[in-house]
Amino acid sequence: MNKSVLLASALVLAGLSSSAAAAEGWYVRGEAGTTTLEIDGSEGDDDTFSARGGYFFTPNVAVEGFYTNYGDDSGDGVSIKASGYGVGVVGKKNFGPDAHTGFFISGRVGAVHIETKLGVEGVGNAKDTSTEGYAGVGVGYDFTNNFGLSLNYDYAKTDIFDVDAKLKTATLGIEYRF
Incomplete structure (x- = not known):
């Protein structure tokens, strides 16, 4: 996937959002946790x-955009730092009395553009980018129609300097719906 596909997805997202302004509504969420970066059998977190x-078109379907700082890891004179931004689709099923209350399960899929910076002591620095698919699942509790907490797990497989890498992220999320 390349940058033009990501840009086209963002434009579709913007168009859908403005054409469905009377649907369920906007939301923002913050997540914090740990990412494990696995490269060629070695792991660091x-x-x-x-x-x-994003925007919920129904109580169960939303589109979202995001930025994630996956963190950095270093050891033996080598440092690696990764971050990404992307767009995706979210599916959510609440088990409470209202559309956005009670326990819920969720899933998300989409595309993420990952930037990786690598530094080798005494040699220098390099940067690599890759646009890949990602998938995630979550469980949580919506306390009101506007506020909820969740535990999430996301997975992305990418290519860093022609080496396969996996990003496995576990987070606690807080969401506010307008």
Whole structure:
């Protein structure tokens, strides 16, 4: 996937959002947790955070855009830092008395553009980018029609300097719906 596909997806998202202004509504969410970066059998983990926002067209379907800082890891003179932004579709099923209350399960899929910076002591720095698919699941509780908390797990497989890498992210999320 390339940048033009990501841009086209963002434009579709913007068009759908403005044409469905009377539907369910906007939301913002913040997530914080840990990302494990696995490269060629080696693993490292660090704190991560994500800022997300989107629009629920129905109580069960939303589109969202996001930025995630996957963190950085270093050791033996090598440092790696990863971040990404993307767009996706969210599915959510609440088990409470209202459309947005009670326990829920959720899933999300989409595309993420990942930027990876690599530093090698005494050699220098390099940057690589990749646009890949991602998938995630979550469980949580919506306390009101506007406010909820969740535990989330996201997975993305990417290519860093022609080496396969996996980003496995576990977060606690807080969401506010307008």
